[in-house]
Amino acid sequence: MSTADRGAEPDQFDYRAAGVLGLVYVALLVATAGSVGYARDEGFYAYAAKAIEAWFELLGRDGATPFAQAVLDRHFGPVHEHPGLMKSLMALSHRYLYEGLGLFSEAGTAYRFPAMMMGGGAVAVLYLWGREAAGRTAGLVAALSFAFMPHVFFHAHLACLDVPAAAMWLVTTYVYHRSLTTDRVGLVIAVGVLYGLFLDTKHNAWLLPFALVAHLVVLRFFERRRGFRRVGPLVPRGLLSMLLLGPLVFFAIWPWIWFSTGERLAEWVRFHLGHDYYNMAFLGHTYWKPPMPRLYAWVMTGATVPAITLSLFAVGAFDSLRAARDREGTRRLSLDLCWALGLLVSYAPWWSSETPIFGGTKHWITAYPFLCLFAARGFVLARDRIVSFSGRWARRPRLVTAGLAATSLAGPAVMALGAHPFGLSFYTPIVGGAPGAASLGLNRGFWGYTTGSLTEALNQRAKPNAGVYLHDTATASWELLREDGRVRRDLRGTLAIHASTLALYHHEEHMRRVEYQVWVDYGTVEPVEMRLHDGVPIVWLYERR
Amino acid sequence: MEGRAIEPSRFLGSPDDGRLAGALQARLLWLLVPAVGLFELAAEAWASRRAPTLDEWRALRTAVMAAKRPGEPVVVAPEWAEPIARHALGGGAFPLSELARSGIAGFSRVLEVSALGAESSETRGFRVVSERESGPFTLRVLENPKPAVATVSLLEHATREKLEVAIVNEAGEHPCSFTDRARVVTGGLHGEVTFPRERFVCGGGDAGFVGITVIDDQEYRPRRCLWAKPPREGFLRLRFLGVPLGRTIAGSAGLSYFLFRDGGRPPIELAARVAGESLGTYLHRDEWGWHAFSFDAGRHAGEVADLEFTVRSEQAEARDFCFAAESLR
Numbered sequence: 001m002s003t004a005d006r007g008a009e010p011d012q013f014d015y016r017a018a019g020v021l022g023l024v025y026v027a028l029l030v031a032t033a034g035s036v037g038y039a040r041d042e043g044f045y046a047y048a049a050k051a052i053e054a055w056f057e058l059l060g061r062d063g064a065t066p067f068a069q070a071v072l073d074r075h076f077g078p079v080h081e082h083p084g085l086m087k088s089l090m091a092l093s094h095r096y097l098y099e100g101l102g103l104f105s106e107a108g109t110a111y112r113f114p115a116m117m118m119g120g121g122a123v124a125v126l127y128l129w130g131r132e133a134a135g136r137t138a139g140l141v142a143a144l145s146f147a148f149m150p151h152v153f154f155h156a157h158l159a160c161l162d163v164p165a166a167a168m169w170l171v172t173t174y175v176y177h178r179s180l181t182t183d184r185v186g187l188v189i190a191v192g193v194l195y196g197l198f199l200d201t202k203h204n205a206w207l208l209p210f211a212l213v214a215h216l217v218v219l220r221f222f223e224r225r226r227g228f229r230r231v232g233p234l235v236p237r238g239l240l241s242m243l244l245l246g247p248l249v250f251f252a253i254w255p256w257i258w259f260s261t262g263e264r265l266a267e268w269v270r271f272h273l274g275h276d277y278y279n280m281a282f283l284g285h286t287y288w289k290p291p292m293p294r295l296y297a298w299v300m301t302g303a304t305v306p307a308i309t310l311s312l313f314a315v316g317a318f319d320s321l322r323a324a325r326d327r328e329g330t331r332r333l334s335l336d337l338c339w340a341l342g343l344l345v346s347y348a349p350w351w352s353s354e355t356p357i358f359g360g361t362k363h364w365i366t367a368y369p370f371l372c373l374f375a376a377r378g379f380v381l382a383r384d385r386i387v388s389f390s391g392r393w394a395r396r397p398r399l400v401t402a403g404l405a406a407t408s409l410a411g412p413a414v415m416a417l418g419a420h421p422f423g424l425s426f427y428t429p430i431v432g433g434a435p436g437a438a439s440l441g442l443n444r445g446f447w448g449y450t451t452g453s454l455t456e457a458l459n460q461r462a463k464p465n466a467g468v469y470l471h472d473t474a475t476a477s478w479e480l481l482r483e484d485g486r487v488r489r490d491l492r493g494t495l496a497i498h499a500s501t502l503a504l505y506h507h508e509e510h511m512r513r514v515e516y517q518v519w520v521d522y523g524t525v526e527p528v529e530m531r532l533h534d535g536v537p538i539v540w541l542y543e544r545r
Numbered sequence: 546m547e548g549r550a551i552e553p554s555r556f557l558g559s560p561d562d563g564r565l566a567g568a569l570q571a572r573l574l575w576l577l578v579p580a581v582g583l584f585e586l587a588a589e590a591w592a593s594r595r596a597p598t599l600d601e602w603r604a605l606r607t608a609v610m611a612a613k614r615p616g617e618p619v620v621v622a623p624e625w626a627e628p629i630a631r632h633a634l635g636g637g638a639f640p641l642s643e644l645a646r647s648g649i650a651g652f653s654r655v656l657e658v659s660a661l662g663a664e665s666s667e668t669r670g671f672r673v674v675s676e677r678e679s680g681p682f683t684l685r686v687l688e689n690p691k692p693a694v695a696t697v698s699l700l701e702h703a704t705r706e707k708l709e710v711a712i713v714n715e716a717g718e719h720p721c722s723f724t725d726r727a728r729v730v731t732g733g734l735h736g737e738v739t740f741p742r743e744r745f746v747c748g749g750g751d752a753g754f755v756g757i758t759v760i761d762d763q764e765y766r767p768r769r770c771l772w773a774k775p776p777r778e779g780f781l782r783l784r785f786l787g788v789p790l791g792r793t794i795a796g797s798a799g800l801s802y803f804l805f806r807d808g809g810r811p812p813i814e815l816a817a818r819v820a821g822e823s824l825g826t827y828l829h830r831d832e833w834g835w836h837a838f839s840f841d842a843g844r845h846a847g848e849v850a851d852l853e854f855t856v857r858s859e860q861a862e863a864r865d866f867c868f869a870a871e872s873l874r
Contacts, residue, residue: 286765288806308582315578378578385575407582415589429585433592435661438625472734497731497739507628513738513761513803516645517731520739520758525644526636527628535596537628 005135005380005401010128014136021140022124025147025156029116033109033157034486035421037452042159043476046111048079049090049159055255056091069259076256080264081271084254085200086161089114106484111159119156122167123147125174126369130376133335137383137401141408142376145309146369148412151361154423158449161202162362168198169208169342170369172242176212177338179238180231181331192241196249203272204346204366211345212239215337219330228330278358279510284441286510291353300361303431303442305371306412313371316378343370360424360443379408421452422533434534441509448472448506450531450539455486457529457541462502467494469503471514497521503542518542596626597660597681602633608679609634609658612686617654618643620687622663630658642700645759645767647797647869648837653692659683695871696789699796699852700757703771707786710745710755713855714779721747721755737865738801740772749777752865760801760867763834768799770867773856775813780857788852788872790845794824796870799835804865808832811859813866818853819845829866842872 010018038046055075058066065071076084090111097103098110123143131139146152156163172194179187198205216236223230251257257264279288282296293299302310320336346367349355357363383404387397419426424445427437438444451473458468470478470493478493494500503518505511505527519525527540609630613619619638621627631639649655649667654674657665660682671687678684702708710721723745730740730751737752744756752774759767775781794817808831817824817840824840852872858864 307585308578311578311581382575382578385572386579389572389575404579407579407586411582411586411589414586418589418593429588429592433589433595435596435623436592439623439661439663495733497733498729509765510803511734512765512767513801514734516759516761516767517733517739519641519645519767520741521729521731524636525631525639525641527632530599530629530632532596532599532629534593535598536625537632540628540632 005137005383005397007131007133007135007138010131014128014131014139017136018124018127018131018139018143021127021143022120025123026116026120029119029157030104030109030113032420033112033116034106035452036154036157036423037421037449037455037473037486038108038477038480039158039160039447039449040472040474040477041447042108042111042449043474043478043480044079045082045087045090045159045161046108046480047476048087049094049111051075051078052084052088053091053095056095067255067258072255072258076254080256081268082161082202083200083250083268084256085197086114086159086164086202088253090159106486108159108480108484111480112157115159115161115164116156118164118167119147119152122163122170122369125167125171126372129170129174130373133373134376134380137405138376138380141312141379141405142369142372144409145306145312145375145412146372148409148416149305149309149368149372150412150416150419150423150426151304152365152368153416154419154421154426155362155365157423162359162365165198165202165204166366166369168194168201169204169346169366172198172208173212173338173342176236176238176242177335179241180236180334188237188241189245191238192243192245193249195242195246196253199246199250200253203268207345207348207366209239209242210348211341212242212338214345215334215341218337218341219334222324222333223330226327231330231334275356277356279508280358280360280446281441281443281509282357287357288510292355292357294351294353296357297347297350297364300442301364303427303437304361305368306415306428307430308408308411309372309375312375312378312382312408314378315381316374316376319377319381320374339370339373343367343374346370358446360446375408379404419533422450422531422538424449425533425536425538434536438536443509444507444536445538446472446506446508448474448477448504450506451478451481451504452486453531454504454529454539454541455481458491458502459488461528461541461543462488462491465490465492466502467492467496467500469494469497469500469518471504472506472508472511473504501544503544504539505542506539507537595661599629599633601680601682602629605658605679605682606634608684609638609656612656612684613638614654614656616643616652617656618646618649618652620649620655620657620665620668622657622659622665623661624665626660634658641759641769645769647768647770647835647871650689650691650693651695651698651871653689653694655687655689657683657685657687659685693795693871694874696791696874697872699785699788699870699872700769700771702785702788703755703757703783708745708755709784709786710747711782711784712747712776712779713782714776716778718782719747721745727754727756735804737804738772738867744772747776747781749861755781755783758867760799760835760865761803762799763802763806765802766835768797768835768867768869770797770799770869772865772867773854774866775856775858775861775864777861780855783854783856785852785854787849790819790842790848790850790852791872791874792841792843792846793839793873794842794852794870795837795839795873796868797835797837798827798829798866798868799833800829800831800865800867802834805831805863806834810863813856813858813864815866815868816855818855819848819850846874 093113094110104110127139127143130142176191346364387400481487505515522544528543529541621630668687674686674688676685705723712719725743738758741756744754747753813829816826827838
């Protein structure tokens with residue numbers, strides 16, 4: 001087996017390969033974004049980004065005025081339940097890449113671009129970490145298994161915070177782990193800065209210290225018990241950097257907390273710890289209040305992550321357990337622990353039946369990069385075992401490697417691209433695909449983004465200045481569609497069915513009452529347009545008689 | 546490289562060496578990994594194409610409309626495919642009174658459109674009268690072994706000519722006037738159900754009326770019913786004129802489940818009378834969803850008489866009561 005197929009420190013080739021992988025992924029996301037309608041939260045974030053963009057315009061013009069509390073509150077107040085990093089990047093992307101350079105044909109893509117870059121960054125880092133741990137092909141398997149998880153592929157398109165949160169968790173952990181065995185001050189500082197940026201991305205960041213402290217405690221325990229040499233200082237500098245530098249960076253780039261800091265931080269924490277329960281269908285029942293089903297996260301992972309990725313993960317996890325038992329040394333143990341705790345801590349909130357489940361798989365999306373890194377380990381173990389099976393194969397290890405990589409990645413790629421643009425409606429063949437999931441009573445989608453698939457029909461059917469009932473599409477998301485020219489600018493979005501002549505319906509079990517309202521008001525039960533995913537109805541349109 | 550390469554030909558013919566054969570079998574298991582990948586790829590191709598396409602649904606239209614008889618609802622299995630059927634087969638196959646039915650018991654026959662080999666749970670126990678394949682579908686005519694035969698549906702009786710509505714309180718009796726030109730109001734996801742154009746207007750805000758609308762039950766299915774919100778003071782009285790009475794007045798009642806599933810509000814009382822004689826009282830709780838009730842009318846069976854319902858509650862706010870009833874033989 002060549003050295004490229006063994007874990008090793010990434011070299012220049014690897015850094016270039018990682019960059020190419022990340023950029024190609026971003027290019028794919030940009031190229032396919034036009035068919036994904038705008039999700040509810042995207043509309044809100046774009047609204048917030050517009051306010052921040054207006055603040056950027058004040059900079060350098062009005063002296064210190066932009067830094068007055070009233071001005072900051074006006075521009076950073078919208079959607080302040082989430083911190084400022086992604087909204088600010090969206091604002092900058094819109095201002096410079098769309099309006100300045102004209103890089104995108106749609107304003108919406110400009111808002112989405114920073115999150116896409118985060119997704120690309122995650123893909124690149126997965127390659128590097130997988131390469132470091134298990135070889136180049138393993139790195140590729142880790143990167144593409146993540147990139148083509150169908151739900152990840154969907155979320156990676158959105159101007160939202162979930163894929164960025166997954167990317168920031170991964171990158172911060174990666175740099176932290178590298179910093180454990182080095183004296184390089186730059187890396188130590190980078191850990192703190194990255195954690196600050198992660199805090200400024202989404203509140204998933206609150207969980208990371210638990211994972212890293214647990215990692216440290218368990219690692220030190222095994223070092224002492226097995227008499228291994230300790231990795232780095234007793235308390236890693238990276239951890240101290242996170243705890244000291246992280247909050248500073250977090251504070252510095254979220255202007256909304258520059259005033260009334262304690263009060264506003266408390267409000268932020270309270271909002272997320274006491275979040276409302278929204279509806280979510282699971283196995284034929286709509287949950288809207290606790291107790292939530294404890295199996296939700298596990299069943300949904302099994303039903304939406306390709307079986308081949310889960311199989312490789314299982315093999316990789318098994319290999320890591322074996323390595324831990326065989327005392328292969330602290331380096332391997334430290335790495336595997338880091339991944340395992342990243343994964344388990346990401347899932348941990350859903351071990352409680354009090355935790356809301358309304359966001360589906362995106363809730364624990366931060367676990368998926370680590371799942372893919374274990375899959376990379378599983379890939380290597382399976383490859384080695386298959387190669388050693390026969391002399392003929394042992395003489396052609398590259399062929400076996402390529403073949404196994406192809407069988408590991410073809411399915412996920414086909415599934416992710418096949419589910420586009422209805423990614424949230426995707427289910428694996430284990431549950432019978434989308435039809436099987438519909439029969440099982442699993443959620444078919446949320447966020448009202450599927451309006452994007454009916455824009456042509458709306459444009460054709462609507463009379464001039466017609467009112468369109470938007471149902472679950474946020475008004476701000478509808479405005480993005482208009483701004484992009486995907487729907488005619490004369491069409492009026494409304495949340496009152498009786499004020500409309502066309503009515504959208506995005507199916508969710510608890511929302512069926514909206515359709516009944518349309519039936520009675522419009523005098524028809526017959527949708528005039530419908531979009532299916534693999535034969536399952538996702539979104540439809542009514543026209544007033 | 547971990548382990549050495551093993552040439553199968555070296556030991557396949559050596560039955561004595563059980564350990565080596567075991568090792569070979571164990572190593573063969575590793576081929577399961579690429580096999581999972583290939584199998585899943587093939588399974589995805591199957592899963593993504595197994596449900597009928599829109600064109601196949603549209604091609605079914607002629608066969609369904611030929612088999613559909615008035616008063617015999619079309620039931621689609623699996624249930625999630627029913628919106629596709631409405632779109633592809635047309636609204637004519639799904640009159641609202643059949644689609645948002647109070648229950649299936651009142652129908653003597655139904656036409657089941659089955660895809661993916663599914664069968665409707667609602668018609669379990671029905672007898673198959675005929676069955677034929679049509680493309681990827683199966684069309685079955687099913688017969689209800691024990692249909693609840695109605696002498697009259699009170700929803701169909703709720704017309705200007707056959708229904709009188711009034712609010713009765715200490716100040717007297719206040720008739721609710723009928724209009725077929727009321728302003729239609731819809732509440733959207735978190736708001737009230739549709740307030741229809743045709744209704745008896747009782748005052749006290751938009752919701753103060755009696756008229757036919759559709760609510761969602763505890764499974765979020767549609768139920769067509771008569772909106773009858775109790776008034777702030779006194780009670781709401783609905784007098785159905787000249788009702789051919791059977792042995793039982795049977796019905797179901799509810800409030801929009803999505804809005805009222807948390808419960809906790811005062812119950813709503815529905816009482817029935819014929820010729821001044823009480824048939825009984827039903828007390829409805831919000832969290833029940835769409836819930837059945839029945840009153841014994843045996844003493845009046847065969848008579849044609851005025852049937853009176855009264856609706857009241859301790860609290861008038863958010864008591865969005867809706868019911869449907871039939872007089873059964």
